[in-house]
Amino acid sequence: MAVTFPSGPLVSAAWLAQHHAHVIILDCSVARAVDGSGQTVFSSGRDLFTQQHIPGAQFADLFDGFSDPDGDFLFTAPSAQRLSSALHNVGVNQQSLIVAYDRLNGAYAARIWYLLTALYGWSNVRVLDGGLAAWQRLPQPLESGAARPVARGTVRLGAARPALVSTERVAEERQRPLVCALRYESFQQAHIPGSISLPYPALLNEDGLVDTHRVAAALHTARISPPEQLLLYCGGGINAAGLALALVAAGYPLDALLLYDDSLSGWLSDASRPVASGAGR
Structure with missing residues (x-):
């Protein structure tokens, strides 16, 4: 089945429900907690992903391959090599269609969208409008556990644009x-x-x-x-x-x-x- 993304950077939950088998779905969730001093602390959302995610989704860790863990600040953009490797791990090839989502307000998914589109000119990326909550409102099923095994991807990112x-x-x-x-x-x-x-x-x-x-x-x-x-x-x-x-x-x-x-x-x-x-x- 040939699938074409709608124009614009967003897809609806209804669109994803119809085409989810033909796209790579990235769960970009980040965990948030409050420490003893009342400060918000951010950490990998992998445990949240394991608890529940959209069926077939892969986890895009914003504390690992999709950011630079050695950067001076949280969420520093990764190198092209590091980002390419992270995309390989979730099965992305040159012709892959990617839909990113999170379980907050879409900003974490938008971060990966921006990195791929603005920095590397990748046109086949969309964000699920409304995130996981929109998927659940349809309603659509969820699954738990580790991500399903996928073949390693082959995409190669070139030089980053000055975005x-x-x-x-x-x-x-x-x-x-x-x-x-x-x-x-x-x-x-x-x-x-x-x-x-x-x-x-x-x-x-x-x-x-x-x-x-x-x-x-x-x-x-x-x-x-x-x-x-x-x-x-x-x-x-x-x-x-x-x-x-x-x-x-x-x-x-x-x-x-x-x-x-x-x-x-x-x-x-x-x-x-x-x-x-x-x-x-």
Whole structure:
């Protein structure tokens, strides 16, 4: 059966239910907990995957092959070699169609979507709109245990495009708007001076689906119009990828969306850098 992805970066749970046997499904879940001091702690979502996942899904570990575990900050982008190896392990070939999902708000799945599409020009990647919750609402079955064995993939990624920017480049930025994807409450506490607040979670409807009308309204309020090139960031490069996903779903050109990979984790690592609070622009 020949399968063609719908246009745009998202697929619905109904589409995936019809075509799941013909795509590689990646569970990009990350576990979150609160430590004794009240801080949120992130870790691999492999145990969550083992408890339940979409049938046939492979686990895409954002603490292993799909990030650089030796990076200075969580979720640092991996090298092309490391990412290629991770894709091999989940059976990805050059012609594979990939659907990524998570069990939060889609931002972790969007992170892998952004890495593959913006950095390496991979056009056969989509994100499940609404994630695992949308799949369950249909309702559709789940399975537990380890991922099913798959043949090792053969895909090869080339040189990365300049879609990720460094702290030094952000510090020197004078032209492109800096857009923060964090929740507004977090933005008010700390952001890079001159930033615009465009919270990714506010662009989702009550069911956790990307709402393109909300995206359009938010862009209008922020006085942003495509194809203006934007520099997106958040706390650690995750919600920023979600924001890129939502913007592209609403028609914004992907090549106009750069991502500050270290985001506030990198910016705040040097106490000499200026930090703003309050409403921002």
